[in-house]
Amino acid sequence: MPADLPTITLNNGVEMPQLGFGVFQVPDDETTAAVTAALEAGYRSIDTAAAYQNEAGVGKALADSGIDRSDLFVTTKLWNADQGYDETLKAFERSRSLLGLEYVDLYLIHWPAPALGKYVDSWRALEKLTTDGLVRAIGVSNFQPSHLDKLAETASIVPAVNQIELHPYLQQAEVRAYDEEHGIATEAWSPLAKGGSLLGEPVVQAIAERLGRTAAQVVLRWHLQLGTIVIPKSVTPARIAENLDAFGFELTDADLAELAKLERDERTGPHPDEFNVA
Ligand SMILES: NC(=O)C1=CN([C@@H]2O[C@H](COP(=O)(O)OP(=O)(O)OC[C@H]3O[C@@H](n4cnc5c(N)ncnc54)[C@H](OP(=O)(O)O)[C@@H]3O)[C@@H](O)[C@H]2O)C=CC1
Ligand SMILES: O=C(O)C(=O)[C@@H](O)[C@H](O)C(=O)CO
Secondary structure, X not given: OOOOOOXXXXXXXXXXXXXXXXXXXXXXXXXXXXXXXXXXHOOOEEEOOHHHOOHXXXXXXXXXXXXXXXXXXXXXXXXXXXXXXXXXXXXHHHHHHHHOOOOEEXXXXXXXXXXXXXXXXXXXXXXXXXXXXXXXXXXXXXXOHHHHHHHHOOOOOOOOEEEEEOEOOEOOHHHHHHHHHOOOEEEEEOOOHHHOHHHHOHHHHHHHHHHOOOHHHHHHXXXXXXXXXXXXXXXXXXXXXXXXXXXXXOOXXXXXXXHHOOOOOOOOOOOOOOOOOO
């Protein structure tokens, strides 16, 4: 990894950049340009998913970049419709082939989709991918403590990562505490709450003005000081660079306390107990 990108050490010793680049809702034919801009700006971790239908565009940017494979960290995710042991192995192979990679750094179960009742079988398949050396780390996304408890009854590998919706409007104290207690790294999706009203909050604006930073940088800095992994998305080159520049300054304890007051238990996406779309 480039020396200047802080990493989080996952529970199996793998190093993951603390700040990466997300590509949800970027059409496949625009993804190569966005990921190329991100790699040129200095990102080395890319977050995609089978459901985003842009793994090929990500793979093309990675191949074109000429960056050493060992300096890249690529995450993709198993979609709900592909849950189940055999289905997971097939879906992984499809993702790996679209990405054009020999191995994936982090493979996640995208949602628990509890009504499907398949995430335990899917996890066994992720464990097999680990044994086969096709993934460096495996994890989950959108798992609540109840889902993680159920997984723990039969799993032989503890998830390395739990990727959840997390931002100042939805601080996820309970899930973060569970993750920490069990050695699972928490990763924040929609870390900017999708670039909406959060960035216009007076408290965010005031801190940004005092520090000579942007609102997005203040919010990303909040995540980094919490110790979570973040994957902001942008297709705008200036914002791609801006979002990576969240390291040369510190929020004070008073700033963190003010930002903590923005908690509203407000989601931009579905609740994991209820999202079973396949
Ligand atoms: N596991 C899961 O279930 C989920 C995972 N994810 C992952 O998390 C990533 C990030 O989440 P996402 O939902 O995309 O939302 P983000 O919180 O990253 O916000 C992205 C939005 O904010 C805008 N934006 C980005 N940077 C700035 C900036 N500096 N100033 C102002 N606006 C900005 C973007 O606009 P523009 O692009 O026009 O610049 C875009 O509209 C996804 O791309 C995906 O990889 C997301 C949802 C669910
Ligand atoms: O972006 C993702 O990774 C998601 O899983 C969600 O955004 C989800 O697919 C969704 O959009 C539900 O409304």
